Amino acid sequence: MSPTDTIIALATPQGISAIAVIRLSGAESISIVQSCFHGKALSGQPSHTIHFGSIRDGSTIIDEVLVSIFRAPNSFTKEDSIEISCHGSMVIVRQIVKLLLARGARLASPGEFTKRAFLGGRFDLAQAEAVADLINAETDNARQAAMNQMRGGFSQEIQKLRDELVHFASLVELELDFGEEDVEFAKRDDLRKLIMQIKGYLLSLIQSFDEGNVIKNGVPTVIAGRPNAGKSTLLNALLNEERAIVSDIPGTTRDAIEDEMVLEGINFRFIDTAGLRETKDVIEALGIERTRERMKRASLIIYLFDLSQTTIDEIAAEEENVRHLGIPFIKVGNKKDLADPQLVEVLKSHDFIFISASTKDNLQELKDRILSSFHVRTVKAGDVLVTNIRHYQNLSRTNDALDRVLLGLDISQTGDLLAMDIRQALHYLGEITGVITTDDLLENIFSKFCIGK
Known part of the structure; x- marks a missing residue:
């Protein structure tokens, strides 16, 4: 590939839309488009002007379009550039791109327009x-x-x-x-x-x-715990939609389920995972291994304890296992409405948050704790x-x-x-x-x- 080639690519997302924008850049971009454009003579038009016409393959009209002209050096790439606004049918897009490729353009590689802008001195690498x-x-x-x-x-x-x-x-x-x-x-x-x-x-x-x-990439947040601790129910409650399947059958979640939520300007990627336990089920064991890998890569772990079925000794053992990972984690006691009041009283001094994921009780305290783990100010101009x-x-x-x-x-x-x-x-x-x-x-x-x- 030569840096002097005229390149072409669809600049808008793939799929059906009202319009699509096809972008060309390079010394021959105007003449290549002119070879199949019926309307004004583009070669004589000034920069930053838009012209109505049709793209034709011989006598066949492919689409009526608007052609925007950006002449060097006053374009994004600092080269002669063209943007064709056509109807958003992928059939139309493919036919126009195919036609312009046949007239001398080549497909752009990822980021090639911005790379040319950098090499042309439009801006620096950062x-x-x-x-x-x-x-x-x-x-x-x-x-x-x-x-x-x-x-x-x-x-x-x-x-x-x-x-x-x-x-x-x-x-x-x-x-x-x-x-x-x-x-x-x-x-x-x-x-x-x-x-x-x-x-x-x-x-x-x-x-x-x-x-x-944190501002750029968000916070990967793993929801972990033993089977039936309420992880999928908590994910659904946080997102306020039925994102994960909820069942009383242990081991329902076999693979990670992810979704995102913005809390006060921070993008949290919540990841529901397979319950941690010993199992002979090969598929469930694979899911559990993936859970452990996800926990190691997380920026935050929300670890759920089922207060209706867990003893204080089991809680201490699980907590120690999570602590060894060295990842910030929040201890959440779920099903507090079914818990032994004495257990709740003991855990109050162990920095627990008590919720009921099924009734969404006390979710705001959990969200506040999640946010307090990451101090991010509002970014201002400058x-x-x-x-x-x-x-x-x-x-x-x-x-x-x-x-x-x-x-x-x-x-x-x-x-x-x-x-x-x-x-x-x-x-x-x-x-x-x-x-x-x-x-x-x-x-x-x-x-x-x-x-x-």
């Missing part, structure tokens, strides 16, 4: 990644965080840090040219002060990742949050490199070794915004985008 985050945003907080990043707030902060480091790096490098004269262009006290300032800001960004990750694991890893590596610079200053390390660690820090910061890239890095990032974006 902003390009924010485009995908904005498309996938499921809460207003996630939308605002992605919007802030796409508008360059995060990139500007990273560039500021990098510019300050570049200045000192150049002075240290300059010293190497005068090694025999024992000159010091980069004052070590000033360098230490700068490194400490940069580290202070880096740490605030690194620490923001826990919050940013807030800088780290939401991307790649950015978090590069910031952490930058911080480690700066730690090595400080250690070098403490032991009066030579300028060439200081310069090497400063260059490492600059490298990791440059990878965030795309100042430093590799083909593998770009392929990994843009392959995760949807086709047509």
Whole structure:
């Protein structure tokens, strides 16, 4: 595939809709569309104009369409681009795409439009990644965080840090040219002060990742417990719909059932799982093994105890098993209306929440406890949050490199070794915004985008 090819893809979701939008980008996009468009001569039309006409294969009219023209460099990709708005029948979409492929376009790869925008200098790599985050945003907080990043707030902060480091790096490098004269262009006290300032800001960004990750990706929350503890009933009660099958027969749930719910701007992905017990049933045993794997990967576990059938010793043993996972968990005593009052009294001092999932009694207290486990503020315009694991890893590596610079200053390390660690820090910061890239890095990032974006 050549970066000079004219690419084409459906930009709207697959399926029947009122309209569909087919996007082309590349030097030949206008002439390719013109070859089968009946209406105004597109080659003579200015940028950012829309034209009515029909797409025809010879004498056969495929559809009446609107064609939007975006001329380079004033388009998303900074190339000549066309968007065809047609009726949303997949038959029509397929025929138009097939026709334009035959006229010289090729199918776009995932994220290729945004990749071209990045390579063309429309925005940096961090902003390009924010485009995908904005498309996938499921809460207003996630939308605002992605919007802030796409508008360059995060990139500007990273560039500021990098510019300050570049200045000192150049002075240290300059010293190497005068090694025999024992000159010091980069004052070590000033360098230490700068490194400490940069580290202070880096740490605030690194620490923001826990919050940013919750905002972007939500919270995978596993509902676990023994068979018939009421896990499926609780999932249905939380979602306020009959999402999972509820039965008195133990082992009904064989595989995980998932659904999402937004609580005060946080997207929680609740996962109902197979009941934990010893069993000879092969299928149920597979479900139980998957439950244990889900629990290890969860950000939060809601562990249900059936208060109508569980003893205090059994509760203590199950609690210890969950604690060993090292995952935050909430202890929930279900069927409190059927419980022994003495058992409830004992468990009150063990940080339990008591509910009745079948009657939805005390669910609000459980929701409040779930929310209290994750402190997320409302994201406002201009807030800088780290939401991307790649950015978090590069910031952490930058911080480690700066730690090595400080250690070098403490032991009066030579300028060439200081310069090497400063260059490492600059490298990791440059990878965030795309100042430093590799083909593998770009392929990994843009392959995760949807086709047509």
